[in-house]
Amino acid sequence: MRSSGHLIRHPRINQAQADIKFALQEAVNRLDPAAAGIVAYHFGWRDENGRRADAGSGRHRAGLLALLCAAADGADRQPALPAAVACELASNAATMQDDIIDEDTTRRGRRAAWSVFGAGRTLLVCTAMNSLAMEILTEQPHPDAAAAARKLSQTLVNLNVAQLKDIEFESRNDVSLSEYLHMVDGKSCATFSCPCFLGAMFADVPGIDGLAAFGSQLGLIWQLRNDLLGIWGTPDQTGKPELSDLTRRKKTFPVVAALESVGSDRDELAHILSQDGPALGTGETARAAVLIERCGGLSRTEREIQNRLEAAIEPLERVMRDDTARTDIISLARFFATSSR
Template sequence: MTTTGIRPAEHSAHDVLEWTRRHTDPALRAAIDTLPATARRVAGYHLGWWDEDGRPAEGGAGKAIRPALALLASEAVGGSATAAVPAAVAVELVHNFSLLHDDVMDGDRTRRHRPTAWTVFGIGNAVLVGDVLLSLACDVLAASEHPSATKAIRLLTDAVQRLVAGQFVDIAFQDRRAVQLDECVSMAENKTGALLGAACALGTIFGDGTAQQVDHQRAFGEGVGLAFQHVDDLLGIWGDPARTGKSAFSDLRTRKKSLPVVAALTADNPAGRELADLYYRDEALEEEELLQVAALVEAAGGRAWSQDQADDLLARSMEHLRLAQPVKRADELSTLARFVTHRDQ
């Protein structure tokens, strides 16, 4: 792959993501360089570009899934990836705004195989940098001078409001014993699905797609986003820390009411009831109990349900992609969607 927009006919999801990073990193770095020095230092550390002292670092960057969706969505409707770079950068900035805040709210100490920004620079700095990345995302879209820049900003801010609404509900779940499965699904649709849908919609707008194409591409992204959350929740229980960058059983340790957990807790079977007895007690879960909880989530059907949901959502998303009538890059979008919904567990 090259940065010219020309790609081989056959490639892997990893090829697409590498191409995306090469295509968008210069613009992303240029945007980050406009920040005040302290904010730039924290943001660059969080993005994996340098260590806490500002020395260049290798690795640690995100997968660039959302920017990839934006670039490919633009090409799918006959536009260019280059035209959609502002959309790609904007969604990546919003994504990292949410990660910085999530790490603080969840108390996560590790992300991308190293300490989270708040543990290095303090909670206040991490929150403020998250705020400034959100502002910067809108500025990037405005500075693009695309004829639909205002529409794009409103679409992105709507996705952010949905993301925040989902986060509000997710936090509320922590203090609630009973959470219904449909509530949990709705939360994930907003918290995760909204931004992936926005990435596809923004890319389509910057590729000058029709209103109908924008709607179908957004539905494609939202479906992939919810499927992604199912898989991410599975990885939060059974994922390999060497791959996920998080500690083993990280979601169970904090008693997070993730999709497979809620599916198991609401299952009317012995394993679900035994799981509830362990999950709702006040005492911290010991290491051997975490193993037991994971086994109970699986025995109650939560693991299989989430994987089945991810597969079904992927199939429905592919139908929306077909209805968007892509002129090219449908294979790349399909490959990327399958990649994010079938990560190794």
């Protein structure tokens, strides 16, 4: 059964999720009702007809990072709540946009927003969400509010540039792991690093750069886990059809790692991925998944996740002096390394 939106059985993290959801709903209500309805549908608060629903609001990854980093020194995390909401809006706008680009018709086990309301309307709503995120940041009384908005704006620029690279990679079989990691640095790494930075900024805690670096590592961990599930995950885990990433020939970490191997299995995989047509067939994707595993794509991805997790956690004792906050964020990091999307 799919999660209803709770992250883990962890009272403090669950309470932070509830705080984010309440503040997020208040923020979304500032939008035009038509736009607010589409956003509420995406978050699972409403169905396609505008009726109240409880389809799960997602895990509020960006917002949680902002709040947990705000408590790094034992400080009150509430001053960082606007930053958490702004990052959630921007993160989910990117998710809605990704669904359109990838033509994914499902999200969290039900129809994606664009497949209900249309791609054009959903893209316009994504723009409104990003604008609202900037507005929320700039209206805060914190002296660095304008700098926070610039930080989020640059993160979104990097995200879109990386997304262009990701699309380009789909038509190439010569993508290197260094190219892939550079793309992810501007995509998932940046979008996880930014809320850590902004949460610490609004709570005036020290060690901002160290927390941002932790967020970057965590973003890569999340992306690697996402890549793994995109091939070997089940619909119950991902809320999407099986092998959906392979169907579109996405050059995820396991695929790129496999293509960097040598031998007949690698050559057969490259041949399958180079076939003409908009998407691979069911038999081709199933065969490709077998070949990727045989070429070491699965095992290498699992090792990379573990190595990055250790690298992310090791410096936390220096940058997070509060034991409770450090325990909470380590729990979050371990969950990202092992959870469904």
